[in-house]
Every structure is written in structure tokens, then in C-alpha cells.
Amino acid sequence: xxxxxxxKRWVYFYIPLTLFVIGTLFPFYWMLITAIxxxxxxxxxxxxxxxxxxxxxxxxxxxxxxxxxxxxxxxxLWNTFFIAVISTGISLFCGLLAGYALARLKFPMAGALGTxxxxxYLVPPTLLFIPLADxxxxxxxxxxxxxxxxxxxxxxxxxxxxLLMGYFKTIPKELEECARIDGATRFxxxxxxxxxxxxxxxxxxxxxxxxxSWNEFIYALVFLSSPERKTVPVGVVSEMIRGDIYFWxxxxxxxxLGSIPVALVYSFFVEYYVTGLTGSVKG
Amino acid sequence: xxxxxxxxxxKKYDEVHAVKDVNLHIRDKEFIVLxxxxxxxxxxxxxxxxxxxxxxxxxxxxxxxxxxxxxPKDRDIAMVFQNYALYPHMTVYDNMAFxxxxxxxxxxxxxxxxxxxxxxxxxxxxxxxxxxxxxxGQRQRVAVGRxxxxxxxxxxxxxxxxxxxxxxxxxxxxxxxxxxDRLETTAxxxxxxxxxxxxxGDRVVVMKDGWIxxxxxxxxLYTKPSNRFVAGFIGSPAMNxxxxxxxxxxSSLTAQGTGIRLAIPPVNASxxxxxxxxxxTLGIRPEDLHIAAGGDQAGYVFDAVxxxxxxLGSEILLDVKAGPNSLVARVExxxxxxxxxxxxxxxxxxxxxxxxxxxxxxx
Numbered sequence: 056x057x058x059x060x061x062x063k064r065w066v067y068f069y070i071p072l073t074l075f076v077i078g079t080l081f082p083f084y085w086m087l088i089t090a091i092x093x094x095x096x097x098x099x100x101x102x103x104x105x106x107x108x109x110x111x112x113x114x115x116x117x118x119x120x121x122x123x124x125x126x127x128x129x130x131x132l133w134n135t136f137f138i139a140v141i142s143t144g145i146s147l148f149c150g151l152l153a154g155y156a157l158a159r160l161k162f163p164m165a166g167a168l169g170t171x172x173x174x175x176y177l178v179p180p181t182l183l184f185i186p187l188a189d190x191x192x193x194x195x196x197x198x199x200x201x202x203x204x205x206x207x208x209x210x211x212x213x214x215x216x217x218l219l220m221g222y223f224k225t226i227p228k229e230l231e232e233c234a235r236i237d238g239a240t241r242f243x244x245x246x247x248x249x250x251x252x253x254x255x256x257x258x259x260x261x262x263x264x265x266x267x268s269w270n271e272f273i274y275a276l277v278f279l280s281s282p283e284r285k286t287v288p289v290g291v292v293s294e295m296i297r298g299d300i301y302f303w304x305x306x307x308x309x310x311x312l313g314s315i316p317v318a319l320v321y322s323f324f325v326e327y328y329v330t331g332l333t334g335s336v337k338g
Numbered sequence: 339x340x341x342x343x344x345x346x347x348x349k350k351y352d353e354v355h356a357v358k359d360v361n362l363h364i365r366d367k368e369f370i371v372l373x374x375x376x377x378x379x380x381x382x383x384x385x386x387x388x389x390x391x392x393x394x395x396x397x398x399x400x401x402x403x404x405x406x407x408x409x410p411k412d413r414d415i416a417m418v419f420q421n422y423a424l425y426p427h428m429t430v431y432d433n434m435a436f437x438x439x440x441x442x443x444x445x446x447x448x449x450x451x452x453x454x455x456x457x458x459x460x461x462x463x464x465x466x467x468x469x470x471x472x473x474x475g476q477r478q479r480v481a482v483g484r485x486x487x488x489x490x491x492x493x494x495x496x497x498x499x500x501x502x503x504x505x506x507x508x509x510x511x512x513x514x515x516x517x518x519d520r521l522e523t524t525a526x527x528x529x530x531x532x533x534x535x536x537x538x539g540d541r542v543v544v545m546k547d548g549w550i551x552x553x554x555x556x557x558x559l560y561t562k563p564s565n566r567f568v569a570g571f572i573g574s575p576a577m578n579x580x581x582x583x584x585x586x587x588x589s590s591l592t593a594q595g596t597g598i599r600l601a602i603p604p605v606n607a608s609x610x611x612x613x614x615x616x617x618x619t620l621g622i623r624p625e626d627l628h629i630a631a632g633g634d635q636a637g638y639v640f641d642a643v644x645x646x647x648x649x650l651g652s653e654i655l656l657d658v659k660a661g662p663n664s665l666v667a668r669v670e671x672x673x674x675x676x677x678x679x680x681x682x683x684x685x686x687x688x689x690x691x692x693x694x695x696x697x698x699x700x701x
Contacts, residue, residue: 227421227423229421230425232417233419234425235410236411252425252427
């Protein structure tokens with residue numbers, strides 16, 4: 056083992072790490088502090104006497120109360136959750152089967168199909184929402200949660216398929232062959248052997264898909280119009296900014312509450328998530 | 339218990355013809371070993387028997403059933419893989435019970451069979467562990483145990499010992515042999531290691547480039563290789579090969595190579611007669627070369643120079659040069675020779691091999 060000088064460890068590791076952590080966490084801190092700061096402090100001139108922009112001596116929950124009483128925020132939360140869960144479910148199901156097929160089955164054009172699925176993921180949503188809007192209108196799904204539940208998989212399925220395909224490829228194929236000799240059908244081997252082993256990959260695909268649909272903005276902005284139907288990211292931005300007035304307290308309170316579920320999901324599954332992305336199966 | 343019949347078996351991938359016209363009759367209770375260098379088609383053949391690869395042409399029968407179109411699960415076989423292929427999310431017990439559970443055996447029967455197998459293999463204490471908590475040798479035992487609980491008609495082994503260290507490999511080899519004697523189940527074993535092939539197999543099948551080169555009992559392969567490839571592949575150190583010309587009259591033929599001149603023993607004379615004036619390959623096993631002593635006939639000795647000395651304790655391997663030819667001789671450990679020493683070597687006249695230069699077949 057190489058013996059390192061302490062100062063090197065500080066210069067190359069601790070100090071950059073500290074800066075990085077501060078840089079990453081500061082927006083969340085700012086969100087929190089703004090959410091609990093009374094309006095009188097929020098709209099004070101930056102150069103006012105006794106201005107303390109980085110903390111508050113009079114924390115208040117007034118903004119949270121307003122959020123729940125004066126807006127349809129609880130609806131937004133529920134909408135976002137409902138849409139995210141269902142579209143994640145659909146995408147995971149399709150991604151599992153497609154990823155398995157691309158990783159394991161030999162069929163003509165498998166490689167080309169895999170690539171083209173990936174290419175669809177690269178089409179920017181800002182282009183795709185125009186034709187999608189037309190389709191949504193034709194099916195008369197506008198302003199319903201189904202408009203999003205059915206459009207989110209357009210980017211979630213390619214994503215899940217690719218992540219899971221990569222994961223399946225790390226699982227030795229002998230496991231499956233052995234199961235098939237042991238008495239399982241191909242499908243049985245997939246469900247009983249491959250899927251349980253792929254749990255970290257499936258979880259990370261699920262978490263990622265959930266986060267992507269939870270935070271999605273542009274489709275939600277385009278396809279939903281009535282206030283109570285909106286999702287958190289759209290609702291917070293469109294209902295907390297009226298004209299050119301920013302209701303900073305409520306805005307940040309909404310943003311904070313909106314990011315908690317995602318933070319919780321990540322922190323619970325962080326270990327699975329890392330192995331899911333790095334892929335490691337030992338027989 | 340069953341015989342296995344491979345008839346005109348062929349496997350083609352897009353460009354590669356991996357297995358060519360393989361015909362093999364594996365008898366009931368036989369332990370047969372497929373051996374050959376990598377890419378020779380031995381694993382593909384095994385996987386076709388298992389049903390993991392489709393058969394391009396030909397027929398495979400296990401017992402009396404043609405199994406060409408049966409899925410692996412209906413062929414009544416069990417397979418042990420090189421990387422063990424233990425299910426990592428299951429305990430050792432569940433790994434071994436999986437095949438029985440899939441076949442809906444009653445619980446009590448499963449328990450009994452797993453216990454029996456665990457006892458045979460000495461892994462009773464490991465049943466509650468997960469595969470990742472086991473050493474390589476233990477994993478190998480579990481993989482074998484998973485195969486034997488099913489009481490299949492045929493065992494298939496795909497290089498099962500290759501991932502073990504040398505010492506463990508020797509130990510497991512003996513255990514596998516003992517296990518086969520006890521269970522008396524037909525077994526097909528694939529390996530690239532000719533020592534494993536020789537020690538385990540009732541019969542050994544040598545393959546190269548998709549063709550079967552020779553099928554025979556281990557000693558038969560060693561003493562009567564049917565061609566130059568088998569001669570060179572079986573045995574370690576490998577057989578020495580020297581290009582020689584056949585000269586002389588019918589009664590006293592000689593093999594004349596650069597730096598070597600040997601009389602052709604009477605046993606080989608009749609077959610070599612037609613080759614008079616042509617070149618052939620002479621094969622001498624290292625143990626058929628020894629330091630010449632007074633008793634050796636003059637026609638069967640030649641002079642060489644020591645190139646490398648490899649003392650192995652029980653014997654010494656002498657790498658010598660006779661003209662441009664490099665040869666290895668296996669000599670007594672008492673021999674004291676140094677590099678660049680001259681040495682007179684004698685061959686064992688009964689044990690010379692001759693191969694046709696073009697067909698490489700034994701003469």
C-alpha cells in the first residue's frame with residue numbers, strides 16, 4: 056500500500072469533496088430556509104439593515120399552511136404519485152421483457168432493434184410532444200392523467216430496457232441453462248432464477264423511472280390544463296407565480312414537499328441502486 | 339441409466355461448422371470423456387446432448403428416445419457447469435432441491451434425496467449457506483450434488499474442474515471417479531485437460547476442428563494413436579516428432595533424418611515397406627528414450643546434445659538437440675548431465691510410431 060502524505064489527502068480529497076457537498080446541498084438548504092421564512096423577511100431589500108439572507112430567526116409554517124389551504128397542492132401530490140407509479144409499472148414490465156429478449160434470445164435483427172430502441176430515447180421530448188399532443192387529442196385523453204401515463208413510457212421504456220438489458224448480460228447464462236435442465240421452461244427460468252437475481256437492476260430501473268416521471272415537466276405542462284389535475288412540478292411553477300409575482304415561500308414549500316418522496320426512495324434503495332448500475336453477480 | 343447415441347451429428351453456426359458428422363455410441367453406465375483443444379466442438383456436442391444448442395443435422399437418442407426436439411427439461415439429464423452455475427439467491431439446500439421441486443416431488447422425498455446427496459459429498463453442514471459463502475471446492479460439490487439428487491439417466495459435465503486450483507482438481511477428480519463407480523450412471527465429461535481425460539474416462543473421445551479423431555480406452559489412445567494429432571495431444575510431455583526418410587532394402591529399412599539415423603524395427607517393417615524413398619513422421623514418446631547402455635542394439639541409438647535439464651524429483655526431463663530436432667527424454671533422476679553435454683540416447687524399438695506426412699494417419 057502506498058503511504059500518502061496528509062496534506063495530499065486534504066488537497067486532493069477532503070477539500071474538493073467539501074466544496075462538492077456544499078455546492079450540491081446548498082440549493083436544498085436555500086429551498087428549506089425560504090420555505091420557513093416569513094414574508095416580511097423574504098421581500099426585504101438585500102441591503103437592508105440586519106438582513107440575514109442565509110438564516111431566519113422567525114421560522115414559520117405559514118407557507119405550508121397556505122399551500123394546503125389556498126391551492127390544490129394535495130391533488131398535485133396525488134396526481135404526480137399516481138401517474139409516476141402507473142407509468143413506472145408499465146415501463147418496468149415492458150422493459151423487463153424487452154431487456155431479457157434483447158440480452159438472451161437470438162433472433163434476426165436483435166442488435167438493430169436494440170439500437171433503435173436506444174435511439175428513440177435520444178429524441179428530445181421538446182420535439183416529441185408536438186406529435187404526441189396530436190395523438191392525445193385524437194384519443195381525447197387531454198387533461199386526464201392517462202395523457203401522461205401513456206406518454207411517459209415513450210422515454211421510460213427505452214431507458215428501462217437498456218438498463219435491464221445491460222444487467223441481464225452480466226448474469227451468467229449458465230444459471231438459466233442449468234434451471235432449464237433442472238426442469239424449468241425458458242419462461243420459468245426467467246421468472247424463478249433471472250428476475251430474483253436481477254432485483255438490484257430492476258429496483259434501480261424502477262427508481263430511475265419513478266424519478267423521471269415524478270420530475271417530468273414539459274409533457275405535464277402541455278397535456279394538463281385544469282389546476283387540480285396538475286402534477287407538482289407544473290403546479291408549483293404555474294400556480295405560485297401569478298403574473299410576474301413570485302410567491303417564493305409557497306413555491307419553495309411546494310418544491311420541498313415535492314422532492315421529499317424522491318429523496319426517500321433514493322435513500323432507502325441506494326445500495327441496490329449502486330449495484331444495479333455497476334452490475335455485479337457472483338455465482 | 340441409459341445409453342446415448344449420436345448419429346451423424348452436425349452443428350453449424352452462421353459461418354462456422356463446429357461439429358462435423360459425429361457418430362458415437364455411449365454405452366450404459368459408461369464414463370466417456372470428450373477431450374480436445376478449445377474450439378474443437380466438444381462443448382457444443384455436449385450442449386446439443388443437453389438440448390441447449392439446436393442440432394443442425396443428425397440425431398441424438400438417450401435410452402430409446404430420440405431427443406432432438408425435446409426441451410432440456412424433458413431429457414432426463416443433469417449437467418454440471420464450469421462456473422458451477424449455482425443460483426446465488428438460494429441456499430445450498432434450495433439449490434439442490436430446485437430440480438426436484440420443479441418436478442413436483444413430495445417434500446419428504448426431496449428432503450431425503452438432498453440429505454443423501456449431501457452425505458455422499460460431505461456437505462451436510464453447508465445446506466443452509468448461500469453459494470457466495472462457499473469456497474470453490476464446496477461450490478463444485480454443491481453443483482455435483484444438485485445433479486445427483488435428480489437420479490438422471492445421464493450426467494453431463496462441462497469442464498467442471500477447470501476453475502479449481504491444481505491440488506483441489508486432483509482431489510475432485512478422484513471423488514468424481516468414485517462417485518461414478520457408486521452411482522453407475524452414464525456420464526459424458528468434457529475437458530481440455532488430457533490428464534483428466536485419461537484418468538476419468540472408461541473411453542476417451544479426442545476431437546479436433548469438429549471431427550472425432552479417435553475413440554478408445556485411455557491406454558489404447560496412448561499406445562496406439564490413430565494419427566499424429568492424437569499422438570501429440572495425449573501424453574505429457576508430448577510425443578517427440580522427427581521428419582525422416584525411409585531408406586534401405588526391405589530386410590533392413592532405416593529412418594534417416596537430419597542428425598538422427600535409426601533402424602526400423604521388424605514390427606514396423608512391413609507397413610513401412612511401401613514408404614521406401616518417401617518421408618514420414620517418426621514419433622517417440624519421452625519415456626521411450628533412455629541413456630544408451632551396453633545392451634542397446636547399435637541401430638537404435640543416436641547422439642544428441644543436452645539443451646535444457648528439468649529435474650522433477652521423480653524423474654528428469656532432458657531437452658536435447660539431435661541436429662535440428664528438439665526432443666524430450668524422460669530419464670532416471672540419478673542421471674547427472676549438464677547443459678551442452680553430449681549424450682547418447684537409445685530408443686525402445688517396440689514403441690516407435692510412424693505417421694504419414696500428408697494424411698497424418700498412423701502407419
